[in-house]
Amino acid sequence: MEPQIDDSQLIKSYCAGEEKALELLINRHNQRLSSFIYSKVNDREITEDIFQDTFIKVIKTFKRGTYNEEGKFLPWVMRIAHNLIIDHFRRNTRMPMYDGVQSFNIFSVMGDDKLNIEKQLIKNQIYADLNLLIQELPPDQKEVLVMRMYQDMSFKEIAENTGVSINTALGRMRYALINLRKLIEQNDIVLTN
Amino acid sequence: MDKLYTTEQNDCKLIKTKKEKIAFLLNYSKSLKITKAKGMQFESNMN
Numbered sequence: 001m002e003p004q005i006d007d008s009q010l011i012k013s014y015c016a017g018e019e020k021a022l023e024l025l026i027n028r029h030n031q032r033l034s035s036f037i038y039s040k041v042n043d044r045e046i047t048e049d050i051f052q053d054t055f056i057k058v059i060k061t062f063k064r065g066t067y068n069e070e071g072k073f074l075p076w077v078m079r080i081a082h083n084l085i086i087d088h089f090r091r092n093t094r095m096p097m098y099d100g101v102q103s104f105n106i107f108s109v110m111g112d113d114k115l116n117i118e119k120q121l122i123k124n125q126i127y128a129d130l131n132l133l134i135q136e137l138p139p140d141q142k143e144v145l146v147m148r149m150y151q152d153m154s155f156k157e158i159a160e161n162t163g164v165s166i167n168t169a170l171g172r173m174r175y176a177l178i179n180l181r182k183l184i185e186q187n188d189i190v191l192t193n
Numbered sequence: 194m195d196k197l198y199t200t201e202q203n204d205c206k207l208i209k210t211k212k213e214k215i216a217f218l219l220n221y222s223k224s225l226k227i228t229k230a231k232g233m234q235f236e237s238n239m240n
Binding site: 044063 | 207208210211214227234
């Protein structure tokens with residue numbers, strides 16, 4: 001059996017550049033620290049994240065040479081983990097996360113932003129209908145509408161490109177929308193998803 | 194009011210962090226260099 005080397009001895013070796021000492025330290029306290037974190041957060045993945053963050057802080061402290069808790073390594077590490085657990089819960093109070101393991105399932109009240117296939121088909125149909133309606137508009141109005149809505153140009157740019165004043169461009173856009181509404185009404189088209 | 198039925202969870206479970214995580218920490222430790230200059234400390238990660 002290997003003789004047990006003190007934590008403080010391992011820390012000294014690590015600070016002197018012996019990377020293997022850190023491995024021994026982590027493995028020695030792995031179960032105790034992981035179980036401690038798990039007992040508070042009840043989640044394997046969060047436990048591992050907090051364990052990782054704890055040791056990142058430990059490593060940085062060692063490398064900076066600011067570690068001065070000789071002989072009390074484990075309580076110090078537990079304190080770091082404890083603070084990180086508190087941080088985790090604070091963060092989660094602001095932004096609660098539901099895992100849906102119990103009777104409440106978050107997906108029953110929350111969906112993703114994407115449209116389902118049916119709604120996507122309807123959306124495509126609306127765009128196609130709208131496109132046909134736009135073709136029916138007088139050319140000057142169609143031009144302004146296409147530049148504004150499809151090419152995302154400002155009215156100033158539209159005015160410059162079409163050689164009219166901004167007010168004329170605005171007027172054409174207004175009439176284009178009025179005429180589109182008329183066309184929709186006349187043809188009994190429903191453009192909603 | 195509806196009754197809430199929750200499952201009891203065992204808080205005393207002994208668990209260990211995975212080897213991959215530990216390997217990551219060891220690699221992080223190897224790559225981290227702290228340089229001191231004029232009373233300031235600079236961290237750098239060399240992969």
